[in-house]
Amino acid sequence: MLNIFFSFFLLCGTAAYAQEAVKTAATESQAAPAQQQNKYAPEILQAIKNLTVLAERSAEIPQAKLDALAPEIAVFNHKVKAALGSEILADIARKEKDQDDRIRSAKAKRTLQSFRAALQVYYGDKGGAYPKNPELMVPKEIQAVPEIRLPEHEPSSKIRIIDSKKYDKDYSKAVSDSGGWLYFSSRDSDNYGLLLLDCSHKEAGGAEFFRY
Known part of the structure; x- marks a missing residue:
């Protein structure tokens, strides 16, 4: 038995x-x-x-x-x-x-908040300038670019960098659904320093992940 x-x-x-x-x-x-x-x-x-x-x-x-x-x-x-x-x-x-x-979603959003907080620390330390690439914050502000595991995606820590004003009118058009990070690095852009989850899937009962 x-x-x-x-x-x-x-x-x-x-x-x-x-x-x-x-x-x-x-x-x-x-x-x-x-x-x-x-x-x-x-x-x-x-x-x-x-x-x-x-x-x-x-x-x-x-x-x-x-x-x-x-x-x-x-x-x-x-x-x-x-x-x-x-x-x-x-x-x-x-x-x-x-x-x-649900577990993946909650963890990804917490990681996004922490990553954005590190960007703000960098911004303050550099006198009002964001990094051209968030990888430049390693190892001072962050030990490594954080990995995320979004629903319907494999784990990723890759960063897509948009260095232009192309998506100023609608940043959602820059989303490629890579499952990694999306970062706007151009000083001339209205989205300068914006870090997003590069995912167009919707969280259960919520919005698309890139909108968080």
Whole structure:
């Protein structure tokens, strides 16, 4: 039985996911009408708790014991996925992506704020001048150009530099959706010193990322 629940645990993902699943399942189990409750819920919840400990302290378990479970885990995972079906698996994948996108979005916006703050420090130190390239702030104002991981993009720390007034009327036209940074370096531009996220995708429930 342990190997079955261990397989289920691995299918769910991390220990943190399992802990959250325990809380959610316990709450739903208490709230649901008796006829709707899973009769195996207590055993499942206890197994998930035990497996959470197993995952967190796996380094203390003899490797031979873990290796012995591997073939059965693979078989059981296949059966579980078949039982869940494509619709449920697709729904789980969508929810995981939504959560990952929210995490990426929040972190990217925090990184943008920090990067802009460093530009202001540079501006003050240089008597009212922004750098021609933000990379020039390394290593004084920043240790390195920060990397961002925007939704629908690979991680990037690349900077696209616009050294002209071409986009003064509408800076959004400069956005190329590279997933990195967009920086306006021309002193003659109305956008001088402006740093943006070079992404035209919309945040869930929000605006396009370049508008932050």
